[in-house]
Amino acid sequence: MSELDQRRFLRATAPAAAVAAGGSVAAFRAAKPGLSPAAQRVAAQPVAPAYSPIVLAGFVRMIEFGLTALVGLAVYFGYVFPTNGFDAYYLAAIGFITVMAVLAFQAADIYHVPAFRMTATQCVRLVPAWTIVFFVAMAIAFFAKFEGMFSRVWLAGYWGGGLAVLLAFRLGLSALVRHWTREGRLERRAVIVGGGDAGEALVRSLAAQKDSDVRLIGVFDDRGEDRSPPVCGGLPKLGTVDDLVEFARRTRVDLVLFSLPISAERRILQMLKKLWVLPVDIRLSAHANQLRFRPRAYSYIGNLPVLDVFDKPITDWDVVMKWLFDKIVGGLLLLAAAPVMALVALAIKLDSPGPVLFRQKRYGFNNELIEVFKFRSMYVDQCDATASKLVTKGDPRVTRVGRFIRKTSLDELPQLFNVVFKGNLSLVGPRPHAVHAKAADALYDEAVDGYFARHRVKPGITGWAQVNGWRGETDTQEKIQRRVEHDLYYIENWSLLFDLYILLKTPFALAKSENAY
DSSP states (O other), X not given: OTTOOHHHHHHHHHXXXXXXXXXXXXXXXXXXXXXXXXXXXXXXXXXXXXXXXXXXXXXXXXXXXHHHHXXXXXXXXXXXXXXXXXXXXXXXXXXXXXXXXXXXXXXXXXXXXXXXXXXHXXXXXXXXXXXXXXXXXXXXXXXXXXXXXXXXXXXXXXXXXXXXXXXXXXXXXXXXXXXXXXXXXXXXEEEEEOOHHHXXXXXXXXXXXXXXXXXXXXXXXXXXXXXXXXXXXXXXXXXXXXXXXXXXXXXXXXXXXXXXXXXXXXXXXXXXXXXXXXXXXXXXXXXXXXXXXXXXGOEEEXXXXXXXXXXXXXXXXXXXXXXXXXXXXXXXXXXXXXXHHHHHHHHHHHHSSSOSEEEEEEEOGGGOEEEEEEEOOBOGGGOOTTOOSOOOTTOTTBOHHHHHHHHTTGGGTTHHHIIIIXXXXXXXXXXXXXXXXXXXXXXXXXHSTTGGGGGGSOOEEXXXXXXXXOOSOOOSHHHHHHHHHHHHHHHHTOOHHHHHHHHHHHHHXXXXXXXXX
């Protein structure tokens, strides 16, 4: 279990996943009123979006690097430059000190969220770390016989000014981090799967952790109250594992912790078949297991050993890089496409009465319903906002201009507004399908087991399936099956270079438009 390969697991469990998880639209909708009153109350509570502690620590490093460099330059240009003019070795010294400062603060262990919260602790560690950097710099200058090249006033001003700026920044950071902590932005909302004695032991272990970022919100268990009481370690039992799928659609869940022992492998696999479609981290607690692995086989929540089963795709810095890619490249593409979009809009207006843009409800990240923009390609009175009927070759609902823009995918260009302004689409990702889209008279999620697993990432304008020829009409279940297979491959193998490759390949794929009507 500790070396569970995600791709093999998906292939092995996907055929049973939709049935086991209640994955169809009908089951998905039927599950909503089935949540217990306690689960509904928890899901209805307002929850702020989470901030990544890894990204936050990275930004703090970059800010402090910039602050220390700016202080050194300010003292240099304020005192040294007016009398001595430009001296490149001062800039080299500033670069050395700023790099060494970040490394020293890392060694002092003040680049993590618990340290950010503790004002006194981080300040006590920061002062000697900053001072040691200057002692090291002076020692190097002395032994290299460079000490006479640097102004003592500049050195003292740099040390004192830098220390004052860094302490002021850390005081402000502490206040901000405590505020974010109260809002729940720096915590992982977790649920426990499996109650009873094992669940209570897990709750106690997590409660004993100091400065833990895990906030437990409830327990889910398929067993009855005789084996799994309604309260577990002070946490309410919110429902079954089937309910957890719907619960995670309604509120933010970051982490699922199994309290079950490894010996319950069959039961764990049955539950994983239901939960693998969710964009969450799934961990198997090892605190109660008699079978012990080497320490490096585990990851840890505080000092609680856990086995990694699934990781949420595209997290931390990957989210930042993908967001920047979408905004920068998407903005440039929007500017480049503006003249073409204007011509298409004019052609639509002249061809048939009605609005130029068409809005369609589609499934987005974590099955959230989003509104996607397209150029209108059908007559107004025959527009199909839910895509309940597939567009076929020679479809009379499609206008003359509509046939051309659908064939060339120009009707998709307004989705750049979704990427750049609304942020509910990416440039690259699994295509967002309309809620009633069908393949051979079956809803997509009914035609493909585990279909909703493709919603673990934000959908995109183009994707790996599209550039491999799986676009256009889905008149057979095999076509949508192949789309989903390509989407899951993309999710498992995502990288920024992969996104760029797909984007560059898209124009060539659009030239092969035999399946688009």
